[in-house]
Amino acid sequence: xxxxxxxxxxxxxxxxxxxxxxxxxxxxxxxxxxxxxxxxxxxxxxxxxxxxxxxxxxxxxxxxxxxxxxxxxxxxxxxxxxxxxxxxxxxxxxxxxxxxxxxxxxxxxxxxxxxxxxxxxxxxxxxxxxxxxxxxxxxxxxxxxxxxxxxxxxxxxxxxxxxxxxxxxxxxxxxxxxxxxxxxxxxxxxxxxxxxxxxxxxxxxxxxxxxxxxxxxxxxxxxxxxxxxxxxxxxxxxxxxxxxxxxxxxxxxxxxxxxxxxxxxxxxxxxxxxxxxxxxxxxxxxxxxxxxxxxxxxxxxxxxxxxxxxxxxxxxxxxxxxxxxxxxxxxxxxxxxxxxxxxxx
Amino acid sequence: xxxxxxxxxxxxxxxxxxxxxxxxxxxxxxxxxxxxxxxxxxxxxxxxxxxxxxxxxxxxxxxxxxxxxxxxxxxxxxxxxxxxxxxxxxxxxxxxxxxxxxxxxxxxxxxxxxxxxxxxxxxxxxxxxxxxxxxxxxxxxxxxxxxxxxxxxxxxxxxxxxxxxxxxxxxxxxxxxxxxxxxxxxxxxxxxxxxxxxxxxxxxxxxxxxxxxxxxxxxxxxxxxxxxxxxxxxxxxxxxxxxxxxxxxxxxxxxxxxxxxxxxxxxxxxxxxxxxxxxxxxxxxxxxxxxxxxxxxxxxxxxxxxxxxxxxxxxxxxxxxxxxxxxxxxxxxxxxxxxxxxxxx
DNA sequence: CTGTTAGCGCTTTCAT
DNA sequence: ATGAAAGCGCTAACAG
Numbered sequence: 001x002x003x004x005x006x007x008x009x010x011x012x013x014x015x016x017x018x019x020x021x022x023x024x025x026x027x028x029x030x031x032x033x034x035x036x037x038x039x040x041x042x043x044x045x046x047x048x049x050x051x052x053x054x055x056x057x058x059x060x061x062x063x064x065x066x067x068x069x070x071x072x073x074x075x076x077x078x079x080x081x082x083x084x085x086x087x088x089x090x091x092x093x094x095x096x097x098x099x100x101x102x103x104x105x106x107x108x109x110x111x112x113x114x115x116x117x118x119x120x121x122x123x124x125x126x127x128x129x130x131x132x133x134x135x136x137x138x139x140x141x142x143x144x145x146x147x148x149x150x151x152x153x154x155x156x157x158x159x160x161x162x163x164x165x166x167x168x169x170x171x172x173x174x175x176x177x178x179x180x181x182x183x184x185x186x187x188x189x190x191x192x193x194x195x196x197x198x199x200x201x202x203x204x205x206x207x208x209x210x211x212x213x214x215x216x217x218x219x220x221x222x223x224x225x226x227x228x229x230x231x232x233x234x235x236x237x238x239x240x241x242x243x244x245x246x247x248x249x250x251x252x253x254x255x256x257x258x259x260x261x262x263x264x265x266x267x268x269x270x271x272x273x274x275x276x277x278x279x280x281x282x283x284x285x286x287x288x289x290x291x292x293x294x295x296x297x298x299x300x301x302x303x304x305x306x307x308x309x310x311x312x313x314x315x316x317x318x319x320x321x322x323x324x325x326x327x328x329x330x331x332x333x334x335x336x337x338x339x340x341x342x343x344x345x
Numbered sequence: 346x347x348x349x350x351x352x353x354x355x356x357x358x359x360x361x362x363x364x365x366x367x368x369x370x371x372x373x374x375x376x377x378x379x380x381x382x383x384x385x386x387x388x389x390x391x392x393x394x395x396x397x398x399x400x401x402x403x404x405x406x407x408x409x410x411x412x413x414x415x416x417x418x419x420x421x422x423x424x425x426x427x428x429x430x431x432x433x434x435x436x437x438x439x440x441x442x443x444x445x446x447x448x449x450x451x452x453x454x455x456x457x458x459x460x461x462x463x464x465x466x467x468x469x470x471x472x473x474x475x476x477x478x479x480x481x482x483x484x485x486x487x488x489x490x491x492x493x494x495x496x497x498x499x500x501x502x503x504x505x506x507x508x509x510x511x512x513x514x515x516x517x518x519x520x521x522x523x524x525x526x527x528x529x530x531x532x533x534x535x536x537x538x539x540x541x542x543x544x545x546x547x548x549x550x551x552x553x554x555x556x557x558x559x560x561x562x563x564x565x566x567x568x569x570x571x572x573x574x575x576x577x578x579x580x581x582x583x584x585x586x587x588x589x590x591x592x593x594x595x596x597x598x599x600x601x602x603x604x605x606x607x608x609x610x611x612x613x614x615x616x617x618x619x620x621x622x623x624x625x626x627x628x629x630x631x632x633x634x635x636x637x638x639x640x641x642x643x644x645x646x647x648x649x650x651x652x653x654x655x656x657x658x659x660x661x662x663x664x665x666x667x668x669x670x671x672x673x674x675x676x677x678x679x680x681x682x683x684x685x686x687x688x689x690x
Numbered sequence: 691c692t693g694t695t696a697g698c699g700c701t702t703t704c705a706t
Numbered sequence: 707a708t709g710a711a712a713g714c715g716c717t718a719a720c721a722g
Binding site for chain 3 (some may be wrong): 022023024025026029036037038041060062063065207252
Binding site (some may be wrong): 232 | 400403404405407408413418422424426430432433436437440443445447448449450451452457459460462464465466467468577581612616619634639
């Protein structure tokens with residue numbers, strides 16, 4: 001009695017079995033909803049558990065079952081609000097399914113070895129990878145050890161699965177919008193490290209333009225030294241460069257490879273007294289909340305975040321156990337027309 | 346052989362013990378750097394581990410030791426970039442210490458019961474709580490079960506520890522700056538749900554003004570329905586309201602309770618053709634990256650994020666085991682003067 | 691329907 | 707300096 005209180009020792013199924021007068025096996029079964037247990041016993045067990053304040057020890061369960069109920073998440077730099085939104089959605093949905101999120105990485109750059117090994121050490125049920133650099137490391141490790149992995153918005157690597165927004169199609173839709181808006185010269189803005197995502201977007205954009213007899217006259221690759229990915233700072237620099245172009249050379253429309261870059265571009269253009277969209281149209285890609293602010297009114301292609309996460313989690317469930325196969329789900333993005341691109345010439 | 350490959354079974358210390366010709370106990374000791382093991386044996390064990398590609402199973406270790414190496418993190422809505430920055434810093438530092446982050450919550454609002462129980466189920470070594478609403482629930486649970494908890498930027502609850510930026514002092518510093526800038530009328534902007542953090546900031550601000558014979562003439566409480574906390578949208582609304590005030594009533598300076606609100610205020614003021622800081626000065630609090638953008642140049646008090654996280658993690662280490670005590674660490678914020686507040690009248 | 695018995699992989703006395 | 711054995715809390719055969 002005193003001891004129990006003093007030691008704050010964990011309440012185990014053994015405690016319940018004692019109190020309910022059944023074996024621990026029965027307790028386990030009752031608690032896990034095994035239908036073979038009589039209603040009466042089940043009640044007694046549940047009551048006892050309730051009274052004692054029992055909670056399963058997932059560590060113990062996992063040791064036995066091999067599944068931890070943990071999903072690893074690899075995030076890029078939260079400098080890009082997209083990752084924050086992704087995190088929130090992943091946490092929400094995985095919570096609903098009763099699985100928890102272990103953060104493996106959040107930031108730019110590669111992962112360190114010990115961090116990577118957490119995948120094995122904690123017997124993760126799966127991994128969701130949404131950042132560029134660590135993708136291949138994680139893919140290799142998961143592949144080798146049979147841990148399901150799904151890339152969000154990255155090309156599937158090795159035999160991992162992937163779910164992505166249809167980047168190429170999105171690029172095409174934006175090109176189309178700008179063409180219809182009567183723009184005749186185009187620029188594109190992207191970060192130094194071109195992830196597959198960026199390349200696809202560009203490719204879709206460029207090829208659609210080509211089909212209509214246009215091409216991309218200016219291609220700005222700008223980034224911050226410390227973080228050579230798509231970033232506000234990179235967009236800002238590109239914006240300044242665009243503003244400094246001789247007027248006749250200046251593209252009438254610019255597609256930024258991500259919303260965060262587009263926002264940087266817009267700020268820089270305005271800084272230089274250029275008006276968006278009157279003087280120049282700017283479109284982005286991602287659909288982050290910030291783009292919806294009245295001060296930006298960013299026209300963009302929104303990634304179907306919710307669905308992408310749902311499918312990722314489904315995929316993880318499905319491929320766990322079965323031999324991992326490279327399966328790719330492509331979801332169309334949604335064109336969101338606001339005010340940063342001129343509708344008519 | 347075939348079986349080993351087919352089953353992809355985990356490499357355990359038993360495998361190592363077989364290969365190295367020692368007992369599993371010795372393997373465990375060698376791997377954990379027990380000094381009593383001879384150098385020769387240790388080498389053999391390490392080599393074998395290396396060759397076999399061994400990784401500890403933390404689940405098994407934890408079951409034995411009671412410590413999981415997992416720290417729970419409760420985050421507010423990543424709508425406020427502050428939480429994204431916090432996340433990144435926490436992940437970085439905990440990674441360095443060899444502990445991993447389990448996300449318990451990310452978003453506005455309370456936590457659901459099952460999520461809360463993850464704290465016990467995974468035997469978390471501790472919890473870091475930085476969001477308002479779930480704080481009391483988490484505190485209660487941790488308190489009751491002896492799990493160390495530290496509130497970041499919240500009042501310590503029950504017997505939990507806390508580390509915070511000195512909010513009151515920060516408020517005072519901002520008030521002082523504005524006074525010296527020659528401002529004579531003041532407004533304050535905050536979200537509907539006033540966390541302790543917000544109240545302290547306001548209190549410091551107001552009391553310093555009072556000491557100099559000023560007071561806050563306007564107090565704007567604005568938020569978004571779905572998310573009644575400090576938010577961009579709330580700041581925006583407050584900004585519009587300020588802009589719509591009769592000119593003579595309009596405060597010369599406004600302090601927003603957070604940077605994200607300050608940014609909303611600035612955007613709205615500009616939308617209404619008011620210039621910041623020429624027509625009105627705006628200051629914020631937090632020091633998020635976004636405020637550093639040239640388009641905002643937000644004058645603010647920066648929270649010493651890095652140090653706050655370091656201390657939190659230290660605190661968790663220290664109080665684990667010992668009877669939890671309410672300990673509060675207050676770290677001064679750093680005044681960052683940029684261009685959103687008039688320096689001289 | 692329920693109890694008995696083995697472990698899951700690791701650490702840790704207690705011997706030697 | 708090393709081994710044998712117990713056990714962390716749970717689940718899953720395998721009996722009845």
